[in-house]
Amino acid sequence: MSKNIIVFGGDGFCGWPTSLALSKAGYNITIVDNLSRRSIDQNMRCESLTPISDIDTRIRVWKEITGNEIKFVNIDVANRYSAIYNLLLELKPETVIHFAEQRAAPYSMKSPAHKMYTVNNNLNATHNILCAIVASGIDTHMIHLGSTGVYGYNTVGMKIPEGYLNVKIDTDYGEKELEILYPPNPGSIYHMTKTQDALFFLYYNKNDGVRITDLHQGIVWGTNTIETNMDVRLINRFDYDGEYGTVLNRFLMQAAIGHPLTVYGSGGQTRAFININDTVNCIKIAIENPPKHGERVKIFNQTTECHNIKNLAKIISSMTGAKIKYYSNPRNETNRNDLEFCKDFFLNLGLNPITLQKRLLEEIIEVAKKYKGRCDRSKIICQSTWRSDILVDFEGSDSENIIN
């Protein structure tokens, strides 16, 4: 069987380190990307805190250092079905990994145009890949990056299971047990597209037998992996802006430049987290454990720990002396929530999680402090709001928030 892997979205924050790690592990990697994340940087007039190289340099340097060749094809996955189809027929990949979606919730809420872009891009991208897999007739395993956000953050007094939920219903013949897809409860346009992706998977698995793994990933923190650390020209991106920056990375950078940590709302929101190195390791495990033929969609929670935002801010504050400042919440969400996830699949298969405790300080010194000169402070506050009646708060408040 071929050891080819296609990484759709392989130039992005998760896609790039995944591509390198898989290349190192002996797979033949083809990156498919339309470099849209770089175009968005330009349109937002904001750059990665780390100085990322262009994709040609990245690939050239990787070959110089390791001798491994990574191919790159520029395809807009949402709009170029035939190119995907031809590539699948040419490479007959053992696995295709689908990172090729707009992946920021605040960006997806910025304006009608951003909502439409996210819906159109994410749904057509997922569907084009599935449709091309079926039409090409190849036997491949599709791995998709989902989000823990598909479950919603209002748990019902239980650990959130991995994708499926056991329920009992009353029928004409008495009570009956069923296993259903966990009822979706998306909190943004971005998350909504992930819940709609799940229905693509349900259908294409049922009708065409496509083998699919959907990974519901927590908020990713950290920057570099063993491979991206091999040369500065391989460095991974680090987003610190209010739209694309993930909360922990934003806090790290804010601490490094002496900006107060930006807590939106009460800080009582609990979220799931995972380090970028664990993202890469989980995907390796998923590749090595594909669904069998005829098996339903595999769904796993790809996250290692849960924290509420206020406690995260306190941890960083205690390590760095950074102040904490409260801003009105641009999101339409409850002030606080509890959250816990089942995550047995990856732990049982040997994932050894990198905890905040282990790696936070290192990240502050090696990335945030080193590149803080590249920060544009005007991009720090989130300028997207969930509804037009929610206003952007540029000032924030020093006082302890009364809620929580």
Next chain:
Amino acid sequence: MSKNIIVFGGDGFCGWPTSLALSKAGYNITIVDNLSRRSIDQNMRCESLTPISDIDTRIRVWKEITGNEIKFVNIDVANRYSAIYNLLLELKPETVIHFAEQRAAPYSMKSPAHKMYTVNNNLNATHNILCAIVASGIDTHMIHLGSTGVYGYNTVGMKIPEGYLNVKIDTDYGEKELEILYPPNPGSIYHMTKTQDALFFLYYNKNDGVRITDLHQGIVWGTNTIETNMDVRLINRFDYDGEYGTVLNRFLMQAAIGHPLTVYGSGGQTRAFININDTVNCIKIAIENPPKHGERVKIFNQTTECHNIKNLAKIISSMTGAKIKYYSNPRNETNRNDLEFCKDFFLNLGLNPITLQKRLLEEIIEVAKKYKGRCDRSKIICQSTWRSDILVDFEGSDSENIIN
């Protein structure tokens, strides 16, 4: 409050008679349509059995007869967000009705291009309307035509409820009751888009408070309503081809021209039905009973009776003497299923269903026999299959099918 109503897809099989009935009832109707159903006719080289007039003639004749003006705007709803937005601001409609989706399951399965068209058209159309409603800030009620097919046809020993399902789950604090969206189980790409539409509604209702009614409609049969019968130039479309024709209408036409009734598979498949006149009446009821502000998405089953396909064929056969012929099933589905729907909402609000018993013969004489000369027999057999390993069966078999 304005009595304006926008009918997206108002030139189609359900949209046209609905527009006329609402115009008659005193609403100011604006039809938005890109006439895509007519383009598909041309591409398929197949026409409505009934000689439908062009949209300008339809509207002109309606005005001549009733004095009522219907406006028509040609907008591709899936691709022209700004035009929708401007129209909403201009008309501030009390209700918008969304029929503007590709609505044939076999057509959605015909080829990768047809799958992509259905996904792209239906999802972007629904999203554009919702996004424009929110951006325009108008207070309107959106009525959407869903499908009974979103529930799947494998019931679990109960009448299918209207959209929501009560379940019990085990939590850390004991058993807990929840009401969830009925778990979707779509049987085609077309039906899949309807399940994805439901997630658009869930989200836009939750985040933005959009008031939405989603009507899960059975298979529509019949042709004309009181209004479309007022002049031959107002006649409604009647599809008899294997892709767009609904099963009962296809049988009626086949009986009229002496073609054997085309039963695909065993005929043990049970489906839900509704007459086109009842479609129109249900939508009137939905308009008059909008959700309150802050109310969740209203979901109702818009269907009046269930029959299995074999029994339907036998009814028509006994009325007309038509033979029945069995063809291999192009769909990927079980040989037989039982099906029953809760339909209290419309019945409680006064719907008086037109049953097959009442109207079938009339339909055969007034439509199928009258226009049988327009039939192209080569279009009768369904030429779309659910998977590439399912072959089109042009010959069929006279013998009684052994299953069922």
